[in-house]
Amino acid sequence: MSSRNGNVTLKDIGKALNLSARAVSNGLNNSGRLAPETRKRIIETATRMGYVPNAAARSLVTRKSRFIGVLIPYLNKSFFCNIIAGIGEVAGQNGFMMLLDSLDKPTREQKERVISSLMQHNAAGVILYPRKEDLEMAYLIRSMGVPVVQVMEYMPEFGGSSVTMDNFKAACSAMKHLLSGGHTHIAYIGHNADNAAQQERFKGYERCMKGRPLQFRYCRMTLEAVCAMTHEMFDEDPDLSAVFAASDTAALGALRAAVERNKLIPSQFAAVGFSDVELAANQILYPLTTIVQPKEETGIKAAQMLLELLKGNSVSPLLLDAPLVIRKSS
Amino acid sequence: MSSRNGNVTLKDIGKALNLSARAVSNGLNNSGRLAPETRKRIIETATRMGYVPNAAARSLVTRKSRFIGVLIPYLNKSFFCNIIAGIGEVAGQNGFMMLLDSLDKPTREQKERVISSLMQHNAAGVILYPRKEDLEMAYLIRSMGVPVVQVMEYMPEFGGSSVTMDNFKAACSAMKHLLSGGHTHIAYIGHNADNAAQQERFKGYERCMKGRPLQFRYCRMTLEAVCAMTHEMFDEDPDLSAVFAASDTAALGALRAAVERNKLIPSQFAAVGFSDVELAANQILYPLTTIVQPKEETGIKAAQMLLELLKGNSVSPLLLDAPLVIRKSS
């Protein structure tokens, strides 16, 4: 009698209209055969009585759900939130909900919990920001018959559907920009070398340097660590005048080192980052030139792709453009 | 036969052990009376067979769910992600999932969709970052018998459980810090005045100014807008030497204006922000002194509070401390 969940069932509506539950179900779902007149009366009465379908009951019998599992490494970084925001938008518009799980702790226990929650709720599909260590989990999910869409990164061993961006091309556009600024001593700062996207960025750097002496380092992506490392690079090559970094934080760290050495930005030192996270544009002094990873768009496209997959349609991998936005750091 | 959702049911396990479904259910849930020996065998067999409970079936019969609705204004800001990360952590540890909804579009349609999704899935409880315009929705949720915990902000008209922070006290600690730095011409920059938290921050400013002439503005919280406005304030009061802002972005905007006027930071101009979002610490030149809103902790405590509520325990509103972190902007 409590109004929890409306407590109005199909049976109730049927009783009110002298119809069977089945008729009401068909009426509301636009399925089956039904006199248009009846259908109309059903819909009217349902809204009047405040009917709300029970997702659990429906899911139980259809063996389907309207849940999209969303698996990302971290929840508390704006980068991932932006992707999620895109997914959530499309999901919501289509009556789907996200089941969010972060994979920050790569323990066996956490992975099992994630898989378990997806299975318990019978997730219809999964959107995954993949990392090497998640490969096994991805296979497990697929083996349950659940379609997986990879976003932003891509595990070629796993294959399948994906929404990614052209890291090589993006890196080249960043490099061309620096080269056209007259820089010749350009260093690359990356995060790790065993990740496809990062490798592509480095390849873009390498290619555009066309045989000029390379200078590159891999470093933990904190302002402080990168700053210290950039000082080392200055010591090594006093003519270093630009950095292309595989992340925004790294680019900012390099800029800090340059500022500490009293170099003028951007004439004596320039930096280009990668991602366009919150930090990039919101610098007091040197808003960062960077590659704009289309985070929200990636989420949107991935959700749309997954919905197509769920309809049984086939889809092709999608490669989005990542433009360069030029600000004051270059 | 497909391994989707394991497809192993209680009945299957019962068959394998020559037990009834009920016995198995009781065995796995540690409920009912059962021989300890039997219980052990049940659990063993269940794990061996890869049993995964069907959340829909359980929810259907118990009329409960293990979903926590999480309602926030925006998904694509790090501030809210940090709160969500805290909630998700506790939820996951307790077998709950978040149902995330953002209320960015304050249309009737979006609100109905949000309510509908909560009802369809029979959300056990809701964590809400409240804004004035969400009051009606909050009442609606409560009227369905669903407990609501407010986080970060607080609608006194609505009352009930909450995890917030002492904005007045925090503002005072920021002001004391500025005053102890010798500043006397201190301005306040706020966002809007019809929000309890913001009002408290202003009150803290006002109180600490102890009758000194106040200078305060309300402004859209973008770096550019605040920067322009700060220039106006400098024109009005050339002795202005510090700003206490109700947000980090605003503080950064003020700093930019000061830098543009060639003021030395922090000796000639100081700024203190509010929140400690990603941007604050990650500035190339002037990492921001700011009040640290305990975002993740707020999420954690709110989730724990909601779980207590769901157990039928009573809880008291929680007021967290928000420390000042001193960086280079002051």
Next chain:
DNA sequence: TTGAAAGCGGTACCAT
């Protein structure tokens, strides 16, 4: 201590 059976709210198949 355990089994049998009913029923949660839907959907789908089989009649009529």
Next chain:
DNA sequence: ATGGTACCGCTTTCAA
């Protein structure tokens, strides 16, 4: 075109 009915997987009440 519509109604009756079985059943999805689980919990719970009643019997044994």
